[in-house]
Amino acid sequence: MIRWEADHESTAETPDLAALAALLADRTRAAMCIALLDGGTWTAGELAEYAGVAPSTATEHLNLLVAGGLLAEERRGRRRHVRLAGPDTAETLENLAGLAPYRRVRIRSLAEANHRRALHHARTCYDHIAGALGVAIAEAMTERGLLVREHGLELTDAGTAWLTALGIEGGGHSPAHRAHVRTCLDWTSRRQHLSGAVGAALYRHALEHRWVIRAPASRILAVTEAGRLAFGARLGLPDEVLTPTPAPPARDRTEVSPRRPG
Amino acid sequence: MIRWEADHESTAETPDLAALAALLADRTRAAMCIALLDGGTWTAGELAEYAGVAPSTATEHLNLLVAGGLLAEERRGRRRHVRLAGPDTAETLENLAGLAPYRRVRIRSLAEANHRRALHHARTCYDHIAGALGVAIAEAMTERGLLVREHGLELTDAGTAWLTALGIEGGGHSPAHRAHVRTCLDWTSRRQHLSGAVGAALYRHALEHRWVIRAPASRILAVTEAGRLAFGARLGLPDEVLTPTPAPPARDRTEVSPRRPG
DNA sequence: CGGACGATTCGGCGCTCACCGAAGTGTTAT
DNA sequence: ATAACACTTCGGTGAGCGCCGAATCGTCCG
Numbered sequence: 001m002i003r004w005e006a007d008h009e010s011t012a013e014t015p016d017l018a019a020l021a022a023l024l025a026d027r028t029r030a031a032m033c034i035a036l037l038d039g040g041t042w043t044a045g046e047l048a049e050y051a052g053v054a055p056s057t058a059t060e061h062l063n064l065l066v067a068g069g070l071l072a073e074e075r076r077g078r079r080r081h082v083r084l085a086g087p088d089t090a091e092t093l094e095n096l097a098g099l100a101p102y103r104r105v106r107i108r109s110l111a112e113a114n115h116r117r118a119l120h121h122a123r124t125c126y127d128h129i130a131g132a133l134g135v136a137i138a139e140a141m142t143e144r145g146l147l148v149r150e151h152g153l154e155l156t157d158a159g160t161a162w163l164t165a166l167g168i169e170g171g172g173h174s175p176a177h178r179a180h181v182r183t184c185l186d187w188t189s190r191r192q193h194l195s196g197a198v199g200a201a202l203y204r205h206a207l208e209h210r211w212v213i214r215a216p217a218s219r220i221l222a223v224t225e226a227g228r229l230a231f232g233a234r235l236g237l238p239d240e241v242l243t244p245t246p247a248p249p250a251r252d253r254t255e256v257s258p259r260r261p262g
Numbered sequence: 263m264i265r266w267e268a269d270h271e272s273t274a275e276t277p278d279l280a281a282l283a284a285l286l287a288d289r290t291r292a293a294m295c296i297a298l299l300d301g302g303t304w305t306a307g308e309l310a311e312y313a314g315v316a317p318s319t320a321t322e323h324l325n326l327l328v329a330g331g332l333l334a335e336e337r338r339g340r341r342r343h344v345r346l347a348g349p350d351t352a353e354t355l356e357n358l359a360g361l362a363p364y365r366r367v368r369i370r371s372l373a374e375a376n377h378r379r380a381l382h383h384a385r386t387c388y389d390h391i392a393g394a395l396g397v398a399i400a401e402a403m404t405e406r407g408l409l410v411r412e413h414g415l416e417l418t419d420a421g422t423a424w425l426t427a428l429g430i431e432g433g434g435h436s437p438a439h440r441a442h443v444r445t446c447l448d449w450t451s452r453r454q455h456l457s458g459a460v461g462a463a464l465y466r467h468a469l470e471h472r473w474v475i476r477a478p479a480s481r482i483l484a485v486t487e488a489g490r491l492a493f494g495a496r497l498g499l500p501d502e503v504l505t506p507t508p509a510p511p512a513r514d515r516t517e518v519s520p521r522r523p524g
Numbered sequence: 525c526g527g528a529c530g531a532t533t534c535g536g537c538g539c540t541c542a543c544c545g546a547a548g549t550g551t552t553a554t
Numbered sequence: 555a556t557a558a559c560a561c562t563t564c565g566g567t568g569a570g571c572g573c574c575g576a577a578t579c580g581t582c583c584g
Contacts, residue, residue: 012378015449016365017358018292024283026542034279044561054544059562061542069363078551078560088447092357096279099354101331103278116274151442151459180413182444185350187277197413288572307530316574321532323572340530340581 023068024096028053029061033070033093036084038219039126044080090126091184091195098185115220120188121241122212122221127200128184129212129221132241134193135186137202140235141194153183155198166234168201285330286358290315291323295332295355298346300481301388306342352388353446353457360447377482382450383503384474384483389462390446391474391483394503395493396455397448399464402497403456415445417460428496430463 024030031051036042042050048058062082065071070089074081084090107113122133129137141147146159155163182196194202206212211227214220223231223242231237286292293313298304304312310320324344327333332351336343346352369375384395391399403409408421417425444458456464468474473489476482485493485504493499 010369011366012369012375013364014367015359015362017296017355017362018287018289019365020358020362021283021286021292025280025287027280028542030280030283045559048561053542055561056545056563057543063562069361078549080561088357089361092354092361093279095350095354096282096358097277099331099351100277100279100282102275103281104273105276107272107274113274151462152444154442180416182414200413290572305530306532310531315572317531318533318575319573325532340579342531 020068020070023065023070024093026061028057029065032058032061032065033084034097036071036082037090037093037126038124039084039090040217040219041074041081041083044082047082084126087126091182094125094130094184094187097187098190100187118215118220118222122223123219124203124214124221125184125186125193125195125219128193128195128203129199129206130184130186130193131188131221133212133221133223133237134199135189135191136237136241137231137235138183138192138194140237144235147181147194153181153192153194155181162234163198163201166205168198168205282330282332285327285332286355288323290319291327294320294323294327295346296359298333298344299352299355299388300386301346301352302479302481303336303343303345306344309344346388349388353444356387356392356446356449359449360452362449380477380482380484384485385481386465386476386483387446387448387455387457387481390455390457390465391461391468392446392448392455393450393483395474395483395485395499396461397451397453398499398503399493399497400445400454400456402499406497409443409456415443415454415456417443424496425460425463428467430460430467 024033028051032047035047035050044058044062045055047062048055051058051061053061062071062073062080066073066082070085071082072085084093107116120131122129122131124130125134128134138147138153141159141162142149142153144158144162145156146162147153148156180197181194182199183192184195184199185191186193193199206227207214209226209230210224211230212221212223215222228242231242286295290313294309297309297312306320306324307317309324310317313320313323315323324333324335324342328335328344332347333344334347346355369378382393384391384393386392387396390396400409400415403421403424404411404415406420406424407418408424409415410418442459443456444461445454446457446461447453448455455461468489469476471488471492472486473492474483474485477484490504493504
């Protein structure tokens, strides 16, 4: 008779995929997670209003999300601040959203329409650029031979040189390895945009040189005049992705429709 | 007054993350998806038995999974064959499983315990190697300077040379770009293993040279004597990940406990 | 052609869970 | 101290959904 482990060993541990998915299987919780994909920190009250539910309901949802490890929380006085647990979480969520089917939602105000349009145009995705602008960057870089598609995207020698010319990379990194390229399925266009170290460095560079600026308290990005020049000259990006939306939204964080009026 | 789009434009499309997650939020459906992570094709009946539900129940679940785009199906006569929709799906699922909390499950037979142990030891993850062996490969390659951690894993020059010495890569690929490295969160050990082009190539190479062999109708891998020599010499892998499990399981596909007996 | 077999449809049962409002707790402001 | 505020706890309600068995459909085999 073989004693193959301890006597009481009649159980084992399995990752509970269903339990994790159940956290995201609710409209309200999913909306909260998508909101937090901006990489920022929100309070419980902000999320409640955003998702259109009572504060008590939001509390319950946040309890579940934090307990499930998707969110990290920080109590400050009477406020509860939450954010995504980490970059892994953000990346998996965005990939999941890219796989998800589409759903028609009603647009109830001009402000909401503008906000949505701005989101589609250019936004942050945790630490890099997403939206039409992000997709256009990835595609232009591919067309120009800076990236090559092979089981994902890969930086070419020309791509490395292009980044170096920009002043990106070479900063402290050994030349013995190549910068990490990763792609992220854009949930607005279902095409790939750049993430990974290169995507993050590019975003940082664009911010520092004011090619793009962040809208306050929002994940929306606006391309500046300097950005139009730079993206046009260096990547030949078409005007569509460089021109701003007709009317920038006055307020952010008003996206999801509540299930019950009032 | 600005007419900002067509008049009837009072709706928009949003990815329905909650709907997709709802597909995975059920134990039975999640078990089916995890089973399909072996990259193979299963029939409806096989999945029903595996998940411990009635055939009618399995039908309903498969309808949902196919309609939701997670599974692809092929009707052959009276049989219904299903598999994961694609590599993207597989990768996202595996990453999700890596994020999931653990759950204790009862082990009801010695065969099941052996099967589980073998799965933890070495298995395929769609097109590459996972389990303790996969993790050990990634970590040994990192220790030896073949990979470097930077916003993910990255192949170094030494790593490229190492692969070339094995006869991997250089096959048709331009030297102007580096092979694509991607990581996958191992759901049994919560550490990273290699995927992407390099992971797939390594697995193919290991199969061709019979370093590992596949158990029939299973995602389980066994390291051969040749494999022990090769992995030991080339990566210095410790014996633990190279020695086989005490007693290989007689049958596969008997993992998940039914919720109701009989 | 008839029986075995894999898969499907349908009705019905029972459980889970997201929601709210009202009341309560602890913190900050006056 | 008192008031305003952010969040939490709790009870109750209603809807959604996963399950099965029985009956059925269509395919394959003898």
